[in-house]
Amino acid sequence: MQKIASQSGGSCGGVADDVAASTTDEVSGRGSPLFVSLFLLGAAVLPGTLVVAIGLWGDEPAVQAWRNVFLSISIQALPFLLLGTALSGAINAFVPARVFDRALPRRPALAVPVAGAAGVVLPGCECASIPVANSLIGRGVTPAAAFAFLLSAPAVNPVVLTTTVIAFPDSPSMVVARLLASLATAVVMGWLWLALGREKWLRPTVRHTGHRPGHSRRTEFRLGFQHDFLHAGGFVVVGAMAAATFNVAVPDSVLDTFSGSPWLSVLFLAALAILLSVCSEADAFLAASFTGFSPVARLTFMVVGPMVDLKLIALQAGTFGRAFALRFSAATAVVAILCSTLVGGILL
Amino acid sequence: MKRSPQSVLLVLSGTGLLHISLFTDLYLRYVKDWMRPMLIASGVLLLLLGAADAWSHRKQASSRDEADHRVREDYEEHDSHCNDHSGVPRTAWLLLLPALSMLFYAPPALGAYTASRQASKPVVQQDVFEPLPALSPLPLTLGDFTSRVRQDPEQTLKGRSIQMTGFATPVERGEGWDLTRLLVSCCSADAQAVKVRIHGIKAPPADTWVTVVGTWHAEGTLGTSSAAVALDARTVNKVDRPSNGYMDALPLPLSSY
Numbered sequence: 001m002q003k004i005a006s007q008s009g010g011s012c013g014g015v016a017d018d019v020a021a022s023t024t025d026e027v028s029g030r031g032s033p034l035f036v037s038l039f040l041l042g043a044a045v046l047p048g049t050l051v052v053a054i055g056l057w058g059d060e061p062a063v064q065a066w067r068n069v070f071l072s073i074s075i076q077a078l079p080f081l082l083l084g085t086a087l088s089g090a091i092n093a094f095v096p097a098r099v100f101d102r103a104l105p106r107r108p109a110l111a112v113p114v115a116g117a118a119g120v121v122l123p124g125c126e127c128a129s130i131p132v133a134n135s136l137i138g139r140g141v142t143p144a145a146a147f148a149f150l151l152s153a154p155a156v157n158p159v160v161l162t163t164t165v166i167a168f169p170d171s172p173s174m175v176v177a178r179l180l181a182s183l184a185t186a187v188v189m190g191w192l193w194l195a196l197g198r199e200k201w202l203r204p205t206v207r208h209t210g211h212r213p214g215h216s217r218r219t220e221f222r223l224g225f226q227h228d229f230l231h232a233g234g235f236v237v238v239g240a241m242a243a244a245t246f247n248v249a250v251p252d253s254v255l256d257t258f259s260g261s262p263w264l265s266v267l268f269l270a271a272l273a274i275l276l277s278v279c280s281e282a283d284a285f286l287a288a289s290f291t292g293f294s295p296v297a298r299l300t301f302m303v304v305g306p307m308v309d310l311k312l313i314a315l316q317a318g319t320f321g322r323a324f325a326l327r328f329s330a331a332t333a334v335v336a337i338l339c340s341t342l343v344g345g346i347l348l
Numbered sequence: 349m350k351r352s353p354q355s356v357l358l359v360l361s362g363t364g365l366l367h368i369s370l371f372t373d374l375y376l377r378y379v380k381d382w383m384r385p386m387l388i389a390s391g392v393l394l395l396l397l398g399a400a401d402a403w404s405h406r407k408q409a410s411s412r413d414e415a416d417h418r419v420r421e422d423y424e425e426h427d428s429h430c431n432d433h434s435g436v437p438r439t440a441w442l443l444l445l446p447a448l449s450m451l452f453y454a455p456p457a458l459g460a461y462t463a464s465r466q467a468s469k470p471v472v473q474q475d476v477f478e479p480l481p482a483l484s485p486l487p488l489t490l491g492d493f494t495s496r497v498r499q500d501p502e503q504t505l506k507g508r509s510i511q512m513t514g515f516a517t518p519v520e521r522g523e524g525w526d527l528t529r530l531l532v533s534c535c536s537a538d539a540q541a542v543k544v545r546i547h548g549i550k551a552p553p554a555d556t557w558v559t560v561v562g563t564w565h566a567e568g569t570l571g572t573s574s575a576a577v578a579l580d581a582r583t584v585n586k587v588d589r590p591s592n593g594y595m596d597a598l599p600l601p602l603s604s605y
Contacts, residue, residue: 058453065462067455069537072378074446076535078365079386082393163533170473219404226397227437230354233361234439237446247537248462282534289540291470318439 062248070244073311076279077127077236082229084128088135089225093217097140108142112190115145116183119152126154126280126306127236127315131228134319143197148190151332154280155182155306164302167284173347174299181303181343185336192331203321235318239311243277246310250275259292269297270337273305280306296344303340308333354440355402361443362394364450373591374450377457379535381592457593460517460554463528463541468577471495480504485511485561489596490529490542494577503570510579512544513559513587513599516552524578525551527560532594542596545578557589559599 057063104111119129133150137143154160156179168174211217250272258268269290278286283305287298308329317325368374369387379387449455471491477500480486486508488496493512496505517526526543530536547565552558562581568574587600 058455061459061461064455065458067449067453068378068458071446071449071455072536075365075368075375075378075387075450076383076537078361079383079390082390086393222397222400222404226354226358226401229397230357230440230443231437234437234442237442238439240446243537276537278538279534282538285533286538286540289469318437 066244066248069247070240073240073243073277074237077240077311078233081127081131081232081236084131085228085232086225087128088131088228089221091132091135091139092224093211093221095139096211100136100139100141104141104145108144108194109191111142111145112148112194113187115141116148116152116186116190119149119154119186120156120179120183121158126309126312127232129153130312130315130319131232134228137202142194143199143202144190144193147193147328148186151189151307152183152186155186155303160280160284160306163281164284167288171295171348174295177299177340177343177347178302180347181299181336181340182306184339184343185303185307185332188335188339189328189332192335201321201324201327203319203324231318232315235314236311239277239309239314242310242314243275246275255290256292259290262294262296265293265297266300266337266341269293269301270304270333273301274309274333276305277309277311278305295348296341299344299348300337300340304333304336307336352401352405355398355405357440357443357447358394358398358401360447360451362391362396362398364447365391365394368450368454374454376592376594377454377536380532380594383535457589458530458536458539459515460528462539463515463517463526463530463543464520466541468494468543469531469540471498474499477502477504480508485509487511487598489598490514490527490544491531491596493544493579494542497564497570497575497577498573499571501571505564506570507563509561509563509582511559511561511599512579513557513597514542514544515555515557515589515593517541517543518551518554519545523547527558527579529596530594531596536594539594543577545576546581546584547578549581549584552584552586557587559585559587 058067104114129150132153133146136146136149161175161179164175164178165172211220258264269287273283276286283302287301290298290301313325313329316328320328365387368378369384369391375384375387469491471494474495477496488510490512493505493510512527514527514529517528519526522545524545524547527546528541528543530539530541532539545565546560546562548562549560560579560581561583562579564570565576565578565580567576567578590597590600
């Protein structure tokens with residue numbers, strides 16, 4: 001027993017160490033009376049001043065708008081994030097690895113399109129698909145296939161396609177183009193990972209080892225779910241802050257500057273999709289409102305948005321590591337722009 | 349007994365969500381009404397998770413002196429759970445920001461500031477217009493007014509007294525002010541403005557909700573894209589902000605207050 005305790009202590013602090021640390025904290029916390037009274041005074045005055053200062057500054061219209069957009073992106077993401085992390089916790093604790101072996105073709109090059117197509121049927125928000133993809137990799141699914149799923153699930157699912165139909169009632173070809181361009185991007189990215197990807201860019205997934213004998217599946221599920229949620233939630237908050245900043249800081253009049261040139265407008269709307277981080281269920285309505293832009297540019301906005309944006313980059317960095325997130329997001333943005341230009345050029 | 353910081357985070361987030369969605373209407377400032385069941389479910393789930401976490405930590409702490417196999421199990425569980433995240437992931441503390449903001453410092457709905465930085469949402473091409481009821485004043489949504497002014501070849505709005513509700517947005521260039529609504533399809537990050545320029549009556553303070561009665565401001569040709577989306581106001585009355593403000597609804601009857 002002693003041996004087990006010392007092993008766990010070595011890896012992460014262990015229970016015994018934690019208990020010892022908290023007792024020493026309590027002892028050293030009792031300093032001299034002067035220090036204590038100063039500390040109490042500071043504790044009484046500082047937060048009050050801070051709250052008043054923040055209150056005054058926080059009531060500026062621009063700051064209020066920022067707080068509103070920040071909170072609304074966070075709130076909107078929370079239910080989907082919970083769903084995704086619950087699903088990933090469940091895959092980890094309850095689904096045996098052989099299920100995926102059977103469902104996916106053995107050759108990775110074939111598994112990629114199958115996984116990409118699987119994303120079409122599953123209605124998932126972009127925040128949900130990242131933890132799910134992570135747990136798929138943990139269960140032995142080839143990363144290339146998991147990434148194809150990660151990209152296609154939020155970009156083309158029944159909900160997204162329906163809202164696109166509603167937003168573009170007069171151009172059914174836009175819906176078809178969105179489906180094809182997004183699928184193509186997902187599959188190309190999967191194959192690109194097979195060709196160029198390195199395992200070392202991925203943060204090693206320690207936790208998603210699946211069910212281990214002798215452990216309660218329910219506890220495993222709860223702990224995995226909770227950890228994934230807390231971890232990813234923090235990164236969603238980072239992304240929401242960045243997106244809110246751009247949302248409030250970039251005035252709409254910038255749009256008109258770029259709508260004239262066909263090439264610049266494609267790049268500009270792609271950049272806008274990355275910065276604004278609008279949810280994939282709503283981006284079709286925004287795209288429809290960019291009336292000054294060519295259909296190809298608007299298509300690019302809808303293909304890039306669900307696959308790469310500030311919120312997702314933050315979330316990927318948290319889940320797979322920064323080395324991966326930067327390379328993957330940059331490559332996805334380029335591939336998505338190429339695919340939508342190509343598909344849009346033919347269909348629209 | 350070892351406190352569990354995760355359970356505090358989870359419980360605070362859950363309470364915040366329930367506060368804005370179950371106990372108050374605050375969520376309508378940020379997301380659409382159809383999100384409500386999802387928000388309530390998420391709040392309850394987070395509370396349950398937090399409670400389960402606190403409970404398991406308690407059990408773990410109190411069972412430390414019991415039989416060997418229990419301790420061993422606990423250590424193993426702690427080990428697996430500790431390896432995974434070495435305590436609370438540091439970024440998770442950022443979740444406190446939205447949680448506390450929901451509980452104590454809920455920002456107001458978007459308004460004039462956002463609207464003044466946007467052009468009015470373009471009108472959808474519409475060919476067939478329903479005949480208008482013979483009411484005076486005629487209640488209209490800002491969107492319906494815009495498309496009839498710009499696209500209705502029958503010029504049905506000619507000479508009619510029209511009533512619309514929205515909030516006031518000051519304009520930088522030109523005369524008058526804008527009667528405005530912000531439309532949201534998912535969350536307020538995708539808000540789009542519909543605006544109608546109001547002439548003839550001095551602008552109320554920004555963000556004031558008003559009902560305006562007036563006639564079309566004759567500029568350009570009615571029913572074509574040259575027509576001004578504007579109204580010559582006869583009366584402007586303050587109204588309460590609707591709780592569900594992010595939609596283009598018909599004005600409430602003036603007699604109701």
